[in-house]
Amino acid sequence: MIGSWLQASAISWLVVAILYPNEPALATSQAGLLSAIQWTPSLVLSLFAGALLDRVSRRITLLLSQITLMCVAIGFTLVLAFQVASFPLVAGLAFCAGLANVFDIVARQSLVPSLVPRELMPNAIALNTLAFNTTRILGGALFGVVAPLGLTSIFLFNALSFLGVLYAIWRIQIPQPQPKETNILEDMKIGLRYVRDNKRVGSPILLLMFLSLTVINFQVIIPTFAKFALQLEEGGFGLLSAAFGAGAVAAAVLQASLAKNRSFMIWGALQLTGAVLLLAWMPTIWTAGLSLFLAGSGMNLFTVSANSAVQLHTPDELRARVMSVYSLVFAGMTPPGALLSGWLMSVLGVRGGVLMLGALGLVAVLWLLPSLRSLTESSNPTKPS
Secondary structure: OHHHHHHHHHHHHHHHHHHOOOOHHHHHHHHHHHHHHHHHHHHHHHHHHHHHHOOOOHHHHHHHHHHHHHHHHHHHHHHHHOOOOOHHHHHHHHHHHHHHHHHHHHHHHHHHHHHOOHHHHHHHHHHHHHHHHHHHHHHHHHHHHHHHHOOHHHHHHHHHHHHHHHHHHHHOOOOOOOOOOOOHHHHHHHHHHHHHHOHHHHHHHHHHHHHHHOOOOHHHHHHHHHHHHOOOOHHHHHHHHHHHHHHHHHHHHHHHOOOOOOOOHHHHHHHHHHHHHHHOOOOOHHHHHHHHHHHHHHHHHHHHHHHHHHHHOOOHHHHHHHHHHHHHHHOOOHHHHHHHHHHHHHHHOHHHHHHHHHHHHHHHHHHHHHHHHOOOOOOOOOOOO
């Protein structure tokens, strides 16, 4: 994950600081377009991936997706080494990564309940998030140090890091799926029907969809805010990314250490949207870093609670299909969310666009607040009809 975060930062910086260094509006819109291209496969294929992964080996799926992602890192290395970087080439590689991530994300999300007891699932999800965001900090901090030496070494390091990932997947004990009597299309409909009819699953997913569309677009917000609102270079961008990751880690540590499952869904959503609103007004790197720290912790408080609620109220036989809907609204909303973020920041200015995104996210939270308050974490999951 350190390599993946380094690569994510390198791609964003490649667009805003190397391809379009003197064109703020174009750089902002292209950064949004690139993110949309990368995550469009999640929007289109997540439901299919969920139905498929309830049928096929998750080990083989994970191995193939990770090999594809390693090849993408090698591709970026070669593009920069031969100095042929262009937006179409970068976008093509990002699309390939997005295609692999569709199956990789759903497989990993649906795997967690197979590895830990049900009562420890919220802690396990929080620990997974802790590892995810600890490496976000390390990746952001390392990017500020390594980037001035050249982006090529970052992509090469990420490519080599997949060797350890492939070994870990090969060693882990992954249960095989049970045979299915229905076809894939029917399986997709059953999963969607379960999410629609089960409020304890549907409400968190609905709010996640709105927040992913508006405020959870930091792969666009942070680099453009750093470059064009604060006029920072690589080190400043890395510091802001690390501040965001530090907030996410703090929230994950809190949730992983709780003896009892406790939901921070509402508080996290309000903190996330409020922090994005504050970011729009921040005049220095330090005040912006504080806002991003609060945004990172709020995002994790919300997403870990939402993920736990969905996992706890989903039966095993529907696990991959329901988590594919979760992935659809989390990762699949990234393309329209990135385009919306890029468009708003190019039309209203970076600060005005961030302010509008925070306001839209807050409206969604307030709208769904009554239904979220009625949810409890202690109910037993219901079986599908």
